[in-house]
Amino acid sequence: METYAEKSRDLNKLFGSRVFGDAAMREYLSREVYEGLKHTQNSGQPLDPAMAKAVASGMMNWALSLGATHYTHWFQPLSNISAGKHDAFIEPTGNGEIVLDFSPKALVRGEPDASSFPSGGLRATFEARGYTAWDPTSPAFVKDGTLYIPTAFCAYTGEALDQKTPLLRSMEAVNHAAVRLLRLLGNTTSKCVIPTVGAEQEYFLIDRGLYEQRLDLKICGRTLLGAKPPKGQELDDHYCGRIRLRVAEFMNKLDEELWALGVPSKTKHNEVAPTQHEMAPVYDQANVACDHNQLTMETMRSVAKKLGLACLLHEKPFNGINGSGKHNNYSLATDDGINLLSPSKDPIKNRQFLLLLAAFLQAVDEHADLLRASAASAGNDHRLGGFEAPPAIISIFLGESLTQSLLDAAEGAVLGKAQRELLRTGVSALPELVKDDSDRNRTSPFAFTGNKFEFRMVGSAQSIALTNVVLNTALADVFTQFANRLEQSEDRDSEIGSIIADTVSRHGRIIFNGNNYAEAWVEEAKRRGLPILETAVEAFDRLILPENIALFERYGVFTPAECQSRHEILLENYGKIISIEAATMIEMVRQQVYPAVVQYAGQVAHAVNELKQAGMHSQSAETMLKSLTALTDQIDSELTALREAYARSQSIEDVHAHATFMRGTIRVCMGSLRTSCDAAEKIMSRESWPIPTYTDLLLRV
Numbered sequence: 001m002e003t004y005a006e007k008s009r010d011l012n013k014l015f016g017s018r019v020f021g022d023a024a025m026r027e028y029l030s031r032e033v034y035e036g037l038k039h040t041q042n043s044g045q046p047l048d049p050a051m052a053k054a055v056a057s058g059m060m061n062w063a064l065s066l067g068a069t070h071y072t073h074w075f076q077p078l079s080n081i082s083a084g085k086h087d088a089f090i091e092p093t094g095n096g097e098i099v100l101d102f103s104p105k106a107l108v109r110g111e112p113d114a115s116s117f118p119s120g121g122l123r124a125t126f127e128a129r130g131y132t133a134w135d136p137t138s139p140a141f142v143k144d145g146t147l148y149i150p151t152a153f154c155a156y157t158g159e160a161l162d163q164k165t166p167l168l169r170s171m172e173a174v175n176h177a178a179v180r181l182l183r184l185l186g187n188t189t190s191k192c193v194i195p196t197v198g199a200e201q202e203y204f205l206i207d208r209g210l211y212e213q214r215l216d217l218k219i220c221g222r223t224l225l226g227a228k229p230p231k232g233q234e235l236d237d238h239y240c241g242r243i244r245l246r247v248a249e250f251m252n253k254l255d256e257e258l259w260a261l262g263v264p265s266k267t268k269h270n271e272v273a274p275t276q277h278e279m280a281p282v283y284d285q286a287n288v289a290c291d292h293n294q295l296t297m298e299t300m301r302s303v304a305k306k307l308g309l310a311c312l313l314h315e316k317p318f319n320g321i322n323g324s325g326k327h328n329n330y331s332l333a334t335d336d337g338i339n340l341l342s343p344s345k346d347p348i349k350n351r352q353f354l355l356l357l358a359a360f361l362q363a364v365d366e367h368a369d370l371l372r373a374s375a376a377s378a379g380n381d382h383r384l385g386g387f388e389a390p391p392a393i394i395s396i397f398l399g400e401s402l403t404q405s406l407l408d409a410a411e412g413a414v415l416g417k418a419q420r421e422l423l424r425t426g427v428s429a430l431p432e433l434v435k436d437d438s439d440r441n442r443t444s445p446f447a448f449t450g451n452k453f454e455f456r457m458v459g460s461a462q463s464i465a466l467t468n469v470v471l472n473t474a475l476a477d478v479f480t481q482f483a484n485r486l487e488q489s490e491d492r493d494s495e496i497g498s499i500i501a502d503t504v505s506r507h508g509r510i511i512f513n514g515n516n517y518a519e520a521w522v523e524e525a526k527r528r529g530l531p532i533l534e535t536a537v538e539a540f541d542r543l544i545l546p547e548n549i550a551l552f553e554r555y556g557v558f559t560p561a562e563c564q565s566r567h568e569i570l571l572e573n574y575g576k577i578i579s580i581e582a583a584t585m586i587e588m589v590r591q592q593v594y595p596a597v598v599q600y601a602g603q604v605a606h607a608v609n610e611l612k613q614a615g616m617h618s619q620s621a622e623t624m625l626k627s628l629t630a631l632t633d634q635i636d637s638e639l640t641a642l643r644e645a646y647a648r649s650q651s652i653e654d655v656h657a658h659a660t661f662m663r664g665t666i667r668v669c670m671g672s673l674r675t676s677c678d679a680a681e682k683i684m685s686r687e688s689w690p691i692p693t694y695t696d697l698l699l700r701v
Helices: 004-014 022-028 031-043 050-063 105-108 164-184 210-211 214-221 246-258 286-306 345-365 368-374 400-410 464-488 493-512 519-528 536-544 546-554 560-613 620-651 656-682 694-697
Strands: 071-074 085-089 090-092 096-101 129-135 141-143 146-153 195-206 265-271 276-281 309-313 328-334 447-449 453-454
Touching: 004 345, 022 050, 031 050, 050 105, 085 090, 105 129, 129 195, 146 164, 164 286, 164 328, 164 464, 164 656, 195 210, 195 246, 195 464, 195 694, 210 214, 210 276, 210 309, 210 519, 214 560, 214 656, 246 265, 246 276, 246 286, 276 286, 286 309, 328 464, 345 368, 345 464, 345 493, 368 400, 368 464, 368 536, 464 493, 464 546, 493 536, 536 546, 536 560, 536 656, 546 560, 560 620, 560 656
Parallel strands: 071 146
Antiparallel strands: 071 085, 090 096, 129 146, 141 146, 195 276, 195 309, 195 328, 265 276, 328 453, 447 453
8 A cells, every 4th residue: 555655745746747847848858948948938938949949859858758649739719718739759761660740930930720729800710820939938748749839829920819829919919117216115036926826626527427418518508497406505514525436536637637738726615506626726826827727627528528527617517506617816017036025023013014905905996897798608697696696796995904905005104014913712732813905805806815815706617817918917007107106206115105096086986895696786876876787798898998908008908909809709709608508409409308397298198097087186287287287388489589589690701799689689588488487397297397407416426
């Protein structure tokens, strides 16, 4: 039996074993090339072209040692997935033999078909050329016999066709602005500032056999029909409870796969809803964290399938039960190890912390609409505000202590050393614990949690790229404004206090430390003038407001055309998702549900007639029969209404009009039809219902 020491050594050996990381680079590259590549990774400066050949050769030899036969430029198009074509390392010699080759050009550049991915008008069908460019700051890895090279994807014209390019641009923007501000605050040692992110991932696991029996789950990732089960999450007995054996096996296998790929999977536990779970990684720089999260979602699906399970990443797979989100934990760190969002006991250093805190207030208040848009999707519309996730109103939770510190700094009060209270439980044997400065507020969409901000609004199936693009760009803008004021001031220390005071006065409205679920908060948010964008379509429209386009253009993150393209792609994707859901629901009801309800009504009618022939009378049986026959007519009527509305939707060419129609008409029709079908399910026997029920799906894991 393996000892703990042996297992620990095995884990050290496993982690990053399929990543072209530091150990592999030292082994397969010369010292000069290694140091050149490390400099590029740490500073963001271009790699010396003369070194590219040596890097390509070393990377290929390392990949071959792990059994790789192919390589791919791995990129993230604007469709919430990842992509890449796979090329073999082999090159024919002309005499019937081959050599293994991986040129520097093959490492640095690829040419996928740009017209085959969503472009929002940036590329026409006949304009197919696009480029993938190696991102050396995100390490390559080997998976399923292929060397994966993280890349950015752009059009022949240089416009971004992916999630990563704008993210890298925004990271440069916030780095330059933050370093400039730090210099004015007296920091002369830090050379760069890096956005760091840890993306907690929620998901559901269900039995694969049952999944295969449900067309809606296979096509849409969520149930379009399903009555509430007798037991859901009412007892709160699932959260952090005992992990079922099949789930534990999945989690262990997932950890092993992710660790080998260098993903620092740290935490695993049951979430609130039955069969819902969470995985949380250790933070990393934003572009690497984005790559890791895409890799995590792909790995979750593949590991689940191998173990006879299905992993659901949809934001709301089961109506009436908590949905899944992705908590984007964001901070800023310097290259010399300083977390800029860590409060200090030193009052002078804490003044810098409070200035940065003020910058977040202004950034989030001024660009709340963009943050909301970054978390908008057809799936997330079902989840936000459902007493399981933040409402569709952006606010910041700081806690009373931190809020008071900001107010004190704004009033020019002398800041004392931070003092923390001890938590006393009243049990002598238990240790005294140091309390945090504030409680946690799980209802807040943007909460300070000790040394980072947690943006809880992102949907579980979404890429985290756009959210971090918005945060980086908004902060770059505020840092620039603060730096301008400090440069023009003769007394910088006094100006810091003035900036904090002005920011709290103008943007303090964004602070809300109460219950975001309360109805009173909606009215309070309206009174404060905060944007309330209830649906994704409303949120998407904010991407193309002139002031928002100007913001992105000012920092070189998006061109006006790129903003317009993303607006169009998001609307088009929204409309297509609902269109697919509607078509799937029509097929399920027409071919499975309606015939089953009619057949069951016939069986009840036959039973009622037999009772009458026997001289018996059952009022309850006749009532059931009346309910069933009424439901058959209701289901038929609502199915017809949905089919007619769906037919009308297919002729709407304008993407905005189409998305609006799908949201305002198709989803309403689907909701009515679902209500009738779910009512029939409650009446019918489990054996007669044609598809696995919620009880089946939530219990058989």
